[in-house]
Amino acid sequence: MKCACCSGKKMPCKDCAKDTHLSSDIDYYMVENAIWKKYGGDAEFLCWDCLEKRMGRKIQIKDIVDCNINKNMNKNAMVLFGINPLKA
Numbered sequence: 001m002k003c004a005c006c007s008g009k010k011m012p013c014k015d016c017a018k019d020t021h022l023s024s025d026i027d028y029y030m031v032e033n034a035i036w037k038k039y040g041g042d043a044e045f046l047c048w049d050c051l052e053k054r055m056g057r058k059i060q061i062k063d064i065v066d067c068n069i070n071k072n073m074n075k076n077a078m079v080l081f082g083i084n085p086l087k088a
Contacts, residue, residue, distance in 0.1 A: 014043035015050040029074040030065040048076050 011020045011028065020027040027047040031040070039054040040046050052059055061080045064070050070077035075085040 011045045013045055013047040013050050015046060015053070018047045020045045020047050027074070028069060029077050030067055030069050031059070031063050032065060035063045048074070 010022075012018065013020050013027070018027065027049075029048060031051070035055075040051055046054070048059065055063075059076070059080070064077050064080060066081075071081055071083060072078075078085045
C-alpha cells in the first residue's frame with residue numbers, strides 16, 4: 001500500500017483547501033505527535049501556514065520530526081534543520 005504522498009492522492013489542507021503535496025512549497029511535513037494531537041487532530045492534512053495559525057506561533061525545530069520528509073521535501077522544515085533548500 002502506498003502512502004498518500006506517493007499514491008497521487010490529493011491532500012487538501014482542512015483549513016484552506018491548498019493541496020499540501022502539489023503546492024510549489026510542498027507543504028507535506030511531519031510534526032511531533034503531541035503537536036498534531038493538540039492542534040491538528042481533526043484534520044488529515046494542514047498546510048504549514050494553517051498549522052502555525054492554529055498554534056498561534058511559528059513552528060519550531062522542537063515541533064517537527066527529524067525525518068527524510070522534513071529534511072528533503074519541505075523548505076520550511078529544511079531551514080529549521082539548517083539545510084539550504086536551494087542547494088539540496
